[in-house]
Amino acid sequence: MHDIRFLREHPEAFDQGLAKRGLEPQSEALLALDERRRALVTELQAGQARRNEASKAIGAAKAKKDEEAAAALMAEVAALKERMPALEAEEKAVGEELEGRLAALPNLPYPDVALGADENDNVFVHERGTVPAFAFAPKEHDAIGPALGLDFETGAAMSGARFTFVRGAAARLHRALGQFMLDTLTGSYGYEECVPPLLVRDEALFGTGQLPKFAEDLFQTTDGRWLIPTAEVSLTNAVREKILSEEELPLRLTALTACFRSEAGAAGRDTRGFIRQHQFEKVEMVSITTPDQSEAEHERMTDAAEDVLTKLGLAFRRMKLCSGDMGFTAARTYDLEVWLPGQDRYREISSCSTCADFQARRMHARYRPEGEKGTRFVHTLNGSGLAVGRTLVAVLENYQQENGAVSVPAVLQPYLGGLTLLEPRG
Structure with a gap:
C-alpha cells in the first residue's frame, strides 16, 4: 500500500517509480480522488457542526417565543439530516475507490534498481x-x-x-x-x-x-x-x-x-x-x-x-x-x-x-x-x-x-x- 502523503508531496517521483514498473502515470487521477474525499470529509464535518449549532439555536428561539426562527432552524436541521447520509455514502465510496486503486499498484522500486523489462x-x-x-x-x-x-x-x-x-x-x-x-x-x-x-x-x-x-x-x-x-x-x-x-x-x-x-x-x-x-x-x-x-x-x-x-x-x-x-x-x-x-x-x-x-x-x-x-x-x-x-x-x-x-x-x-x-x- 502506498503512502498518500508521499503521493501528495511527490507526485512526479511517484509516477517515475510506476514508470520503472512499466505503468502509466497515476498521480493525477489518484490525487483527484483524494481531493474529492477530503472535500467530502470537510463538508461532513461542517454539516455536523452546523447541525449541532442549529439544534441548540432551536431551543433558544423557542425560549424567546420566536416560532418563525425556530421553524426555519428546524427546516435547516431536517435538510442537513437528509443530506448527510448521501455525503457519508459518497465519502465512503470515494475512499474505497482510492484505497482500491492504491492497493492495486505495485511497490515503487528503490533508486538503485535498474530499469528493465524482464x-x-x-x-x-x-x-x-x-x-x-x-x-x-x-x-x-x-x-x-x-x-x-x-x-x-x-x-x-x-x-x-x-x-x-x-x-x-x-x-x-x-x-x-x-x-x-x-x-x-x-x-x-x-x-x-x-x-x-x-x-x-x-x-x-x-x-x-x-x-x-x-x-x-x-x-x-x-x-x-x-x-x-x-x-x-x-x-x-x-x-x-x-x-x-x-x-x-x-x-x-x-x-x-x-x-x-x-x-x-x-x-x-x-x-x-x-x-x-x-x-x-x-x-x-x-x-x-x-x-x-x-x-x-x-x-x-x-x-x-x-x-x-x-x-x-x-x-x-x-x-x-x-x-x-x-x-x-x-x-x-x-x-x-x-x-x-x-x-x-x-x-x-x-x-x-x-x-x-x-x-x-x-x-x-x-x-x-x-x-x-x-x-x-x-x-x-x-x-x-x-x-x-x-x-x-x-x-x-x-x-x-x-x-x-x-x-x-x-x-x-x-x-x-x-x-x-x-x-x-x-
Missing part, C-alpha cells in the same frame, strides 16, 4: 563457488531422480501434472536439506523457528500483497480460506495490526512449510521434472525491522541464503533484479541462481526482497520508537533460505556420478546417519 535485464552482482567438471556428460535431475525416488508417474497419476511422489533416498535427502537449512538459519543467524498455519484468510494474503491481484495463482478451500503460496504470508502476518516496541526489532522468523501454487501465470514453463510444482517445501526467512535497519538486514538475509549454498558446495551467483522482473511488493530483490550442470545454466533458487513499509501499511503493522509517543510503520523483508525441492535438484545434478549414484554433501551426512552415497535402485 530477467534479461537483471544485474550481475557476484559469483561464488566452483562449477564442477565432469568426465562424462552430466544428466538433468529428471533423468537421475527416478532411480533415487523421484516418482513423477505416481504423483501425476494421483494428483495430475506438477505433482511428484518423493520416496526412498530422494525423500531422505529432501528431509535432510530442510533440517540443515533450519539449523543453519537458527544456529548461525538468529532466526526463530516457527510452525505457522498453512491456511489463511483473505486479509493475510492482502497484507503480503497476493490478494487481490494474484488470486488465480493460489488455491482456495471450500470454506474460503487459502493455502499459503509461501510461509512469507503466515510469518509476516504475525505482526499484523500490532504495535511493537523498538527494542523487539529486528524480529527474525523462519519456517519450513509446504507451499501451494496453482502456477496460473507460469503455464508451459518447466512442465518436466521437479523445478516447478503445485506443492513444494521451502524454508522461508522473514525479518521485521525499523526503517534504518532494513538496508543492512537485506544484505544479512541474502548472505544467510548464500551461506546455505556455500556449505552445500554449490556454485551460484547473485543477481539484482531489474524493475520489470521484481515481485509486486518488493522495493529491491536479490535472486540467487544455482548452477545446474544438467541444464548447463544457472537457475533461481532463492529470492530475497525488502518491501520497505509497503506490506506494513497493508497490515497496519507499526512500532513505537524509543522515547516517542507516536508510532511508525515497520519495514518487512522476506527470502528463501532455500527452496528445498530446487536445492535437491541442484544436489542431484552437481553431485551425480556416471553410474547414477549421487554423493552426499558433507554437511548433510550427519542428517542421513553418516551416509555418503545415494545409490540408484536396480
Whole structure:
C-alpha cells in the first residue's frame, strides 16, 4: 500500500517509480480522488457542526417565543439530516475507490534498481563457488531422480501434472536439506523457528500483497480460506495490526512449510521434472525491522541464503533484479541462481526482497520508537533460505556420478546417519 502523503508531496517521483514498473502515470487521477474525499470529509464535518449549532439555536428561539426562527432552524436541521447520509455514502465510496486503486499498484522500486523489462535485464552482482567438471556428460535431475525416488508417474497419476511422489533416498535427502537449512538459519543467524498455519484468510494474503491481484495463482478451500503460496504470508502476518516496541526489532522468523501454487501465470514453463510444482517445501526467512535497519538486514538475509549454498558446495551467483522482473511488493530483490550442470545454466533458487513499509501499511503493522509517543510503520523483508525441492535438484545434478549414484554433501551426512552415497535402485 502506498503512502498518500508521499503521493501528495511527490507526485512526479511517484509516477517515475510506476514508470520503472512499466505503468502509466497515476498521480493525477489518484490525487483527484483524494481531493474529492477530503472535500467530502470537510463538508461532513461542517454539516455536523452546523447541525449541532442549529439544534441548540432551536431551543433558544423557542425560549424567546420566536416560532418563525425556530421553524426555519428546524427546516435547516431536517435538510442537513437528509443530506448527510448521501455525503457519508459518497465519502465512503470515494475512499474505497482510492484505497482500491492504491492497493492495486505495485511497490515503487528503490533508486538503485535498474530499469528493465524482464530477467534479461537483471544485474550481475557476484559469483561464488566452483562449477564442477565432469568426465562424462552430466544428466538433468529428471533423468537421475527416478532411480533415487523421484516418482513423477505416481504423483501425476494421483494428483495430475506438477505433482511428484518423493520416496526412498530422494525423500531422505529432501528431509535432510530442510533440517540443515533450519539449523543453519537458527544456529548461525538468529532466526526463530516457527510452525505457522498453512491456511489463511483473505486479509493475510492482502497484507503480503497476493490478494487481490494474484488470486488465480493460489488455491482456495471450500470454506474460503487459502493455502499459503509461501510461509512469507503466515510469518509476516504475525505482526499484523500490532504495535511493537523498538527494542523487539529486528524480529527474525523462519519456517519450513509446504507451499501451494496453482502456477496460473507460469503455464508451459518447466512442465518436466521437479523445478516447478503445485506443492513444494521451502524454508522461508522473514525479518521485521525499523526503517534504518532494513538496508543492512537485506544484505544479512541474502548472505544467510548464500551461506546455505556455500556449505552445500554449490556454485551460484547473485543477481539484482531489474524493475520489470521484481515481485509486486518488493522495493529491491536479490535472486540467487544455482548452477545446474544438467541444464548447463544457472537457475533461481532463492529470492530475497525488502518491501520497505509497503506490506506494513497493508497490515497496519507499526512500532513505537524509543522515547516517542507516536508510532511508525515497520519495514518487512522476506527470502528463501532455500527452496528445498530446487536445492535437491541442484544436489542431484552437481553431485551425480556416471553410474547414477549421487554423493552426499558433507554437511548433510550427519542428517542421513553418516551416509555418503545415494545409490540408484536396480
